[in-house]
Amino acid sequence: MFTEKPLKVFVALAVLSFVGLLILQQSLTFHRVAMFIQDPSKKPSRVRNRFKLQNAKSEEGSYLGSRELGNEYDHNQELNIDSSIGIPVSQTLKETVEHRSSVSFKEAHEVSKSLEKQKSRMSSPKTLSKLNSPEQQTTSPSLDRRSRLPKALIIGFSKCGTAALRTFLTIHPDVISPILELRYFTEYYSKGPEWYRRQMPPSTEEQLTIEKTPAYIMTNESLTRIQDFDPKIKLIVIVRDPIVRLQSQYAHVFCHTKPSLWPPFKHWWNEKPHDQRIIHFSYYAWYIRQVYNQFPREKVLILSEDDMERNPLPVLKEAEGFLGLRPAYTDDMFVFNKEKGFYCFNTRSRLFPRVLRLVKVNRFTGCLGGDKGREHPPIGKNYLEHLRQVIRPLNEELFSLIGKRFQWDNFKKKP
Numbered sequence: 001m002f003t004e005k006p007l008k009v010f011v012a013l014a015v016l017s018f019v020g021l022l023i024l025q026q027s028l029t030f031h032r033v034a035m036f037i038q039d040p041s042k043k044p045s046r047v048r049n050r051f052k053l054q055n056a057k058s059e060e061g062s063y064l065g066s067r068e069l070g071n072e073y074d075h076n077q078e079l080n081i082d083s084s085i086g087i088p089v090s091q092t093l094k095e096t097v098e099h100r101s102s103v104s105f106k107e108a109h110e111v112s113k114s115l116e117k118q119k120s121r122m123s124s125p126k127t128l129s130k131l132n133s134p135e136q137q138t139t140s141p142s143l144d145r146r147s148r149l150p151k152a153l154i155i156g157f158s159k160c161g162t163a164a165l166r167t168f169l170t171i172h173p174d175v176i177s178p179i180l181e182l183r184y185f186t187e188y189y190s191k192g193p194e195w196y197r198r199q200m201p202p203s204t205e206e207q208l209t210i211e212k213t214p215a216y217i218m219t220n221e222s223l224t225r226i227q228d229f230d231p232k233i234k235l236i237v238i239v240r241d242p243i244v245r246l247q248s249q250y251a252h253v254f255c256h257t258k259p260s261l262w263p264p265f266k267h268w269w270n271e272k273p274h275d276q277r278i279i280h281f282s283y284y285a286w287y288i289r290q291v292y293n294q295f296p297r298e299k300v301l302i303l304s305e306d307d308m309e310r311n312p313l314p315v316l317k318e319a320e321g322f323l324g325l326r327p328a329y330t331d332d333m334f335v336f337n338k339e340k341g342f343y344c345f346n347t348r349s350r351l352f353p354r355v356l357r358l359v360k361v362n363r364f365t366g367c368l369g370g371d372k373g374r375e376h377p378p379i380g381k382n383y384l385e386h387l388r389q390v391i392r393p394l395n396e397e398l399f400s401l402i403g404k405r406f407q408w409d410n411f412k413k414k415p
């Protein structure tokens with residue numbers, strides 16, 4: 001009797017703990033499944049509010065992510081440069097914080113921490129190799145499938161839809177592209193062309209490998225390296241309404257920062273005297289002229305993100321012709337996603353399973369990750385007018401340089 005009672009108590013306790021653990025595990029699994037079904041990247045798109053902006057996450061390894069990837073051991077890290085805006089990070093932070101006299105040391109530290117988090121978010125070059133590895137990207141076995149150097153590059157501009165363009169292009173059966181920005185001509189050049197080749201997913205002789213790194217257009221050094229690498233390479237540049245790009249850049253820089261620490265949009269861009277920062281971001285013509293100085297014009301295609309956002313098909317068709325691909329893009333490949341506010345892959349498309357192996361999109365929605373389509377900050381009427389005045393001549397210079405005009409909402413002539 002004496003020995004039986006403690007035994008019973010012990011058994012009862014053991015059963016209770018087991019059941020408790022089981023319930024805990026089930027609820028965790030349920031939570032994870034619920035999160036998964038919910039799709040954290042979803043957002044009611046162009047209803048851009050502060051809360052959404054703050055919560056936008058860099059899900060894809062593009063710009064933000066892969067930039068940080070390079071920063072793991074790039075020159076920028078040493079120089080402490082935020083390559084998204086081309087100015088020292090410490091300076092950006094300092095300026096950001098200085099703007100708000102009420103910001104405490106603790107808050108400033110938080111800004112710094114959140115930017116550091118952004119920087120270390122992405123993986124090491126090891127992960128880069130893994131993500132772009134042949135195993136990861138093989139679509140079907142073929143004897144002559146091997147990694148080949150790219151014959152086309154998307155070289156700019158950041159925040160202008162470069163990821164969407166690259167992603168959409170890969171639904172073409174003859175297009176192959178590495179998942180991440182490789183930044184070979186800017187940061188990993190010393191690794192040599194064999195390293196670069198090895199990062200490419202395997203392709204057949206007939207397929208075209210395309211790499212995208214928006215930073216390539218920003219320096220003459222990288223353009224010269226591309227020229228040395230292959231003078232016949234095809235280059236794609238995508239631009240965007242410069243005012244929307246400024247909003248997008250602002251949203252990108254502050255996406256992991258408490259809204260209470262954000263400087264007003266106008267102040268942040270005005271921090272540099274004479275609209276220097278605005279011009280740095282909006283003077284597409286200046287950078288494109290450097291490209292034309294080194295490459296024949298027929299090897300350079302200029303597209304607009306705004307056109308692609310409205311309807312990707314004509315833009316892709318233009319790229320298809322330029323790249324010399326057989327016609328394959330059709331409008332049933334893409335569907336407009338109301339929540340995101342732009343087009344995503346049609347998950348019912350026959351070629352969608354192939355896309356899933358080549359790019360990083362949500363398998364249920366067919367859309368790019370949550371760092372695309374962030375909320376944009378509002379711009380006051382007077383400041384908007386100021387931006388228009390500063391930027392309009394830069395746009396005109398661009399249109400006459402490239403010989404075509406883009407319809408950008410912020411610059412539409414009033415009826």
Ligand SMILES: Nc1ncnc2c1ncn2[C@@H]1O[C@H](COP(=O)(O)OS(=O)(=O)O)[C@@H](OP(=O)(O)O)[C@H]1O
Pocket residue numbers: 062063064157158159160161162163164214247248249251305308309342343344368371372373374
């Ligand atoms: N179809 C589609 N799918 C996903 N994203 C789309 C698409 N069309 C345009 N865009 C807009 O592209 C903006 C991001 O540009 P990038 O990919 O060049 O950014 S990055 O430089 O690589 O970070 C990003 O801008 P923001 O919305 O301002 O963040 C996207 O809205």
